Amino acid sequence: MAQSRRIERVAALIRREASELLLRKIRDERVHQGIMSITEVEVAGDLQHCKIFVSVFGTEEERQQTLLGLQSAAVFIRGELGRRLKLRRAPEIIFRLDRGIEKGSAVLNLLNEIEQKRIKHKIQEDDDMQFSSFT
Known part of the structure; x- marks a missing residue:
């Protein structure tokens, strides 16, 4: 020790x-x-x-x-x-x-992309729901 x-x-x-x-x-x-x-x-x-x-x-x-x-x-x-x-x-x-910092940065970028796609998909679903309630 x-x-x-x-x-x-x-x-x-x-x-x-x-x-x-x-x-x-x-x-x-x-x-x-x-x-x-x-x-x-x-x-x-x-x-x-x-x-x-x-x-x-x-x-x-x-x-x-x-x-x-x-x-x-x-x-x-x-x-x-x-x-x-x-x-x-x-x-x-x-x-x-x-390359740990570089790999960490790449993972953060991927997580940010996923979050942006999730938000975009959620907004699109909300718009579709609002449109279907008017018809």
């Missing part, structure tokens, strides 16, 4: 420091093309590997360019994390696109 709390703390620290690094230290234009945020950090039990999930708001091309920029900055970020967090060995970093 204590080790899992340590892993969670390290993941939270990595998220905070990586966000700071991406905001202030990374100058690669590819990273700053779209609006990007770190959504989750998963750290392996042995603290040797780390997956950083990012959400990028923009076109598919901007997402891919941002991911390429992040991958090229991974070595720099790993070194900085090792220094800032004072870890014996900084974890290898892998960046992954998180």
Whole structure:
């Protein structure tokens, strides 16, 4: 149990420091093309590997360019994390696109469409009932 709390703390620290690094230290234009945020950090039990999930708001091309920029900055970020967090060995970093927000937005759009069709259908039924009461 204590080790899992340590892993969670390290993941939270990595998220905070990586966000700071991406905001202030990374100058690669590819990273700053779209609006990007770190959504989750998963750290392996042995603290040797780390997956950083990012959400990028923009076109598919901007997402891919941002991911390429992040991958090229991974070595720099790993070194900085090792220094800032004072870890014996900084974890290898892998960046992954998180499409959760994108999928959630698509589901909300579908629900809105269904609601609009339901309202339209209800209005049409009400109009039909009113028309039939006059005849």
